[in-house]
Amino acid sequence: MSKKPKRRKKNHGAMGIGLLVVLFLMIMLVQIGRLNQKAANLEEKKADLEQQYQQETERAQNLEEYAAFVNSLEYIEEMAKSKLGLVYDNEIIFKEQEK
Numbered sequence: 001m002s003k004k005p006k007r008r009k010k011n012h013g014a015m016g017i018g019l020l021v022v023l024f025l026m027i028m029l030v031q032i033g034r035l036n037q038k039a040a041n042l043e044e045k046k047a048d049l050e051q052q053y054q055q056e057t058e059r060a061q062n063l064e065e066y067a068a069f070v071n072s073l074e075y076i077e078e079m080a081k082s083k084l085g086l087v088y089d090n091e092i093i094f095k096e097q098e099k
Contacts, residue, residue, distance in 0.1 A: 069075055080086040
């Protein structure tokens with residue numbers, strides 16, 4: 001009896017699975033790259049928004065200080081003297097003579 005040589009079956013299934021795994025890994029690498037880029041953009045936006053928040057906080061503080069100054073007696077007297085020309089009864093005003 002003669003033995004026939006065994007034929008090797010081509011293993012297309014394993015090769016197909018291998019290609020699918022490689023394709024899957026490539027897709028995952030692309031997605032990871034996109035997520036990293038998106039994270040970097042969000043970090044930049046966060047830094048910009050924090051800077052804007054700091055500026056607006058300082059602006060609000062300046063406005064509060066100005067509002068307190070505007071409501072002070074000193075400011076009211078200054079505006080009454082400069083804009084309206086009002087003076088206290090016992091105050092003496094000197095004006096320059098026209099030449």
